[in-house]
Amino acid sequence: MSSEFILSGEEERDSRVKDLVRGAESAGINNPENRIVITGKGGTGKTTITAILSYLIAEKHKVLDVDADPQMNLPYALGLDRKVAAKIVPLNVQADYIEEKTGARPGSGWGEFLSLNPDVSDVVERFGIGINDKISILVMGTLHKSGIGCLCPENDLLESVVRHISIRNDERILMDTEAGVEHFGRAIARGFGHAIVVSEVSFNSIQVASSAVTLAWDLGIKNIHLVFNRVAGNKDDIDSLIDEIDPSIPFTVDQIPFDENLRTVDPSVKPLLTSNSKMVPAVRKLLNRIYESS
Ligand SMILES: Nc1ncnc2c1ncn2[C@@H]1O[C@H](COP(=O)(O)OP(=O)(O)OP(=O)(O)O)[C@@H](O)[C@H]1O
Ligand SMILES: [Mg+2]
Numbered sequence: 001m002s003s004e005f006i007l008s009g010e011e012e013r014d015s016r017v018k019d020l021v022r023g024a025e026s027a028g029i030n031n032p033e034n035r036i037v038i039t040g041k042g043g044t045g046k047t048t049i050t051a052i053l054s055y056l057i058a059e060k061h062k063v064l065d066v067d068a069d070p071q072m073n074l075p076y077a078l079g080l081d082r083k084v085a086a087k088i089v090p091l092n093v094q095a096d097y098i099e100e101k102t103g104a105r106p107g108s109g110w111g112e113f114l115s116l117n118p119d120v121s122d123v124v125e126r127f128g129i130g131i132n133d134k135i136s137i138l139v140m141g142t143l144h145k146s147g148i149g150c151l152c153p154e155n156d157l158l159e160s161v162v163r164h165i166s167i168r169n170d171e172r173i174l175m176d177t178e179a180g181v182e183h184f185g186r187a188i189a190r191g192f193g194h195a196i197v198v199s200e201v202s203f204n205s206i207q208v209a210s211s212a213v214t215l216a217w218d219l220g221i222k223n224i225h226l227v228f229n230r231v232a233g234n235k236d237d238i239d240s241l242i243d244e245i246d247p248s249i250p251f252t253v254d255q256i257p258f259d260e261n262l263r264t265v266d267p268s269v270k271p272l273l274t275s276n277s278k279m280v281p282a283v284r285k286l287l288n289r290i291y292e293s294s
Helices: 003-026 046-057 082-086 095-102 123-127 153-166 203-218 235-242 261-265 279-293
Strands: 035-040 063-068 135-139 172-177 194-199 223-231 252-257
Touching: 035 046, 035 203, 046 063, 046 172, 046 194, 046 279, 063 153, 095 153, 123 135, 123 153, 194 203, 194 279, 203 223, 223 235, 223 279, 235 252, 252 279
Parallel strands: 035 172, 035 194, 063 135, 063 172, 194 223, 223 252
Antiparallel strands: none
16 A cells, blocks of 8 residues: 555545534534543543543533543443443444445455545444433444554544544533553544543653643643542642643643542442542532633
């Protein structure tokens, strides 16, 4: 395959996406403020925070959760029945759908025959799983990193899905992502107005958070929320860790305390919502900040 093909394919996608976004903007349905992406180092609490936020946002709005972490544990954190959750087939291996939309089955070769930027406006309707009447979830599977020149059909489909959810506006969208920042390329973050960057109170964790803050800002995400999770009263440590982040970038800072209840409720956050959890009020404070900055 020649590199000219890849370039012209990408250019074609870009211009079609721009048309799509322009169309959505003129119809008043493209508000980045309604979309939140959650990122940070492994094990910092991204999925737990995403799940709690989903229930809190659902008090006012419909929520579409997007699980973009190949570990696919957001359905469990939301409290979906474990047997049902275990049977979820993620989008990246829905071979029939991928073929229907892109014209090629996964593993069938490279992308010369792909239909670029396929119409995936039915994806939530067909593959969204209802958690309750306000919350649904779309499980993506592995999203290949952008920029590696992979025009395989599953990659094309997932990128189109991310673009599609970026212009939905009848609900709030929360996207939980894989640990680290490598995935945090332009495809995944396009159209998101808020980035929650989760960190532990540790030097290693803030290094990842610092890169995420810079990437989010460079990608044009206007509202960046740095969240220290599992905090146990070490305020001076937090102040010195914040200094690791580029001071020219605006971001807010929140703290979520260590909550011993997590050990007993794991993996579902649902019992926390009706108990004396220390975590839930702190996540609510974060949400209020998000609403205020919108
Ligand atoms: N504030 C907290 N207090 C106590 N335990 C917590 C808190 N937040 C999260 N945890 C626990 O920490 C563990 C990791 O949380 P979680 O799975 O949400 O992290 P993650 O960032 O999504 O991890 P991964 O990078 O593997 O996706 C879980 O067992 C969770 O219950
Ligand atoms: Mg997770």
